[in-house]
Every structure is written in C-alpha cells, then in structure tokens.
Amino acid sequence: MDHANQSVVKEFILIGFSNFPDLQVPLFVxxxxxxxxxxxGNIIIVTTIRSESSLHIPMYFFLSVLSSSEICYTFIIIPNMLANLLRETGTISVIGCATQMCLFLGFGCTNCMLLTVMGYDRYVCICKPLRYPVLMNQGLCMKLVVVSASLGFLFSILETIIIFTLPFCGPNKIHHFFCDMAPLLELSCGRNYIGETLIFLLCILVVFCSFLLILLSYLLILKAVLKIPTADGKHKAFSTCASHLIVVVIHFGCASIIYLRPQSRYTLNEDTFISVTYTLVTPLLNPVVYSLRNKDVQVALRKSLGRGAGTQKM
Known part of the structure; x- marks a missing residue:
C-alpha cells in the first residue's frame, strides 16, 4: 500500500466515553x-506496613511494593481520563501516547510478576516453614522485586517499539480512554504480522506463564496443606493464601480477556468498559481484599489509627 500521499499522524484523539455523552459527568464523579x-487505600497499606515492625516480613514487603506499583499504574491513566471526561475531545501527542503505553504496560507487567513472586513466597512459607527466614531473606526479596520490574519494563519497551514503528497515516481517533495496544493496532495503516505475533507471544509469556507459575505454587501448597492433620491447621494455611488468590483471579482474568485473544475479536465499547475493571476496580480491590481478609493488617491498621488519634488529642 502506498502511503506517500497520506499525512503522518502527529497526535491522537482519545474518544474514551464520548459515545456516552449523558454518562460523562456521572462517570467523572x-x-x-x-x-x-x-x-x-494503597497509601494506607504502604505506610502501615512500613511503620509496623510486625509486618516487616517478605509477604507484606511484596504487598507494599505491589501497592506502590498500583499507585503509579493508575496515575499513568486515570488523571488524564478524568480530564478528558470534562472535555469535548481529548488529544495526546504521539510521543505522549507512546510514553503512556510504555509506562502502563511496564507497571502492568511488573504487577503480574509481583503476584507471581508473592505466590512463590506463599509456597516457601507453607511448604518450607523452617527454612523460610533463610530462603526468603531481605537480599533475595529485593532482587526479586528488581527482576520483576526490569522484566516488566523490558517487555513493555519491546511492545511499544513494535507498535510505534508501524505507520500511522490515516484516522487518529483512538476508541479508548488511554493508549492501549489493540486500538492502536486498529489505527495502523500498515500491518506488521511478525510484530503482531511477537506482541501476542510476549503477552502470553507475561500473563499466561506468570499464571502457570502461580498455579504451580498453589498446587504444591495444596499438596502440603492436605498433609496437615488438623482442620484448624489447614484453615490457617489456606487463609494466608486467600487474599492473594482473589487478587490473582481478578487481575489475570481481566488481562486474559483483553490481551490473550485473536485481534479479530476486538470490540470497542466492550473493551472500554472491561478496561475500567483492570485500571480502576483491580487497584481498588487490592487494599480492600488484603485489609479485610488479613488479621495482621487489620491489627496493624487499628494500632496506627490508635496512635494517630492519641497524637491528635495531645
């Protein structure tokens, strides 16, 4: 296809929720x-974990890193989305779009890998309790976080480069509220089937392989728990994993629907509302799930609130 007489796109228009004009103000609220x-929620989780010495163990260290990542993850998208809800049209430069995509995918991939690391942490805690302090030492925990973030952003940079080396010379309206991969591939006036296949394989590597590793961790955990003789012991072991499992199901369920499917099944309005789940609902549920289902966090929160109330009285 000859693109010589076609103009190169210099900015994109984010359609967002403009197809639902009557809903824009209620959605903004x-x-x-x-x-x-x-x-x-996430700031409270991070500050509580850092201030309470009883929570200075690997499980809560990873939770605090996940909450910090969620804060950055949502900051990349939501403020701009809220501003666009109050405008007639929301525009973003090509460089701004590429930056937003790279950061969003980077933190999203990092979150997948952090959840995988948290699954491994639960496996070591339950299956190798006597060696847990040695195996999950501070140095290893820091390395696991660095590796998760490094791999997450490596994948995001590769995917962003593949997409933004495609020619954009036709329509510039993104039928989404942020720069995601599928709607941008729809706008490209040239297809790079090798690149699209590589993107799909990278998504499988991040989402599917991370989920398989978590599943393997829990199969080993289940095997170990079934050997516990008492019902109370089994319940206690399972309860330490419940919060993580709930978050994993929600996070990977939404990611699979969006990223692990044929491109031909891309639908505009459906994907826009599904995307709300993993950009707003999942980051909101993480602190809620961990605070409501975890007694240690609840106790630490009450202690923090008690100290805060005591300070105010003084």
Whole structure:
C-alpha cells in the first residue's frame, strides 16, 4: 500500500466515553471517588506496613511494593481520563501516547510478576516453614522485586517499539480512554504480522506463564496443606493464601480477556468498559481484599489509627 500521499499522524484523539455523552459527568464523579479510594487505600497499606515492625516480613514487603506499583499504574491513566471526561475531545501527542503505553504496560507487567513472586513466597512459607527466614531473606526479596520490574519494563519497551514503528497515516481517533495496544493496532495503516505475533507471544509469556507459575505454587501448597492433620491447621494455611488468590483471579482474568485473544475479536465499547475493571476496580480491590481478609493488617491498621488519634488529642 502506498502511503506517500497520506499525512503522518502527529497526535491522537482519545474518544474514551464520548459515545456516552449523558454518562460523562456521572462517570467523572464515580471514577474520581474510585481514584481517591485507590490512592487512600494503597497509601494506607504502604505506610502501615512500613511503620509496623510486625509486618516487616517478605509477604507484606511484596504487598507494599505491589501497592506502590498500583499507585503509579493508575496515575499513568486515570488523571488524564478524568480530564478528558470534562472535555469535548481529548488529544495526546504521539510521543505522549507512546510514553503512556510504555509506562502502563511496564507497571502492568511488573504487577503480574509481583503476584507471581508473592505466590512463590506463599509456597516457601507453607511448604518450607523452617527454612523460610533463610530462603526468603531481605537480599533475595529485593532482587526479586528488581527482576520483576526490569522484566516488566523490558517487555513493555519491546511492545511499544513494535507498535510505534508501524505507520500511522490515516484516522487518529483512538476508541479508548488511554493508549492501549489493540486500538492502536486498529489505527495502523500498515500491518506488521511478525510484530503482531511477537506482541501476542510476549503477552502470553507475561500473563499466561506468570499464571502457570502461580498455579504451580498453589498446587504444591495444596499438596502440603492436605498433609496437615488438623482442620484448624489447614484453615490457617489456606487463609494466608486467600487474599492473594482473589487478587490473582481478578487481575489475570481481566488481562486474559483483553490481551490473550485473536485481534479479530476486538470490540470497542466492550473493551472500554472491561478496561475500567483492570485500571480502576483491580487497584481498588487490592487494599480492600488484603485489609479485610488479613488479621495482621487489620491489627496493624487499628494500632496506627490508635496512635494517630492519641497524637491528635495531645
């Protein structure tokens, strides 16, 4: 196809929720409240874990890193989305779009890998309890976080480079509220089948392989738990994994629907609302699930609130 007489796109228009004009103000209010809740919940989790010495163990260290990553993850998308809900049209430069995509995918991939690391942590804790302090030492925990972030952003950089080396010379309206891969591939006026296949394989590597590793961890955990003679012991072992499992199912379920499917099944409005789940609902649920289902976090939160109330009285 000859693109010589076609102009090169210099900026994109984010359609977002403009197909639902009557819903834009209500959505702005709802999404703003959800975003404030995300920030408050994750900040509380991070500060509580760092301030309470009883939570200075690998499980909660990884949780605090995940919450910090979720704050950055949502900051990349939600403020711009909220601003666009109050405008007639939301524009973003090609460089801005590439940057947003790279950061969003980077933190998203990092979160997948952090959840995998958290699954491994639960496996070591339950299956090798006597060696847990040695195996999950501070140095290893830091290395696992660095490796997770490094691999996450390596994948995101590769995917962003593949997409933005495609020619964009036709329509510039992105039928989404942020720069995601599928709607940008739809806008490209040239197909790179090798690149698209590589993107799909990278998504499988991140999402599917991470989920398989988590599944393997829990199969080994299940095998170990079934050997525990008492019902209370089994319940206690399972309860330490429940919060992580809930978050894993939600996170990987949404990611699989969006990224692990044929390109021909891409539908605009459906994907826009599914994307709300993993950009708003999942980051909101993480602190809620961990605080409601974890007694150690609940106790630490009450202690922190008690100290705060005591300080105010003084």
């Amino acid at each position: 709802v999404f703003s409240l959800m975003y404030l809740a995300i920030l408050a």
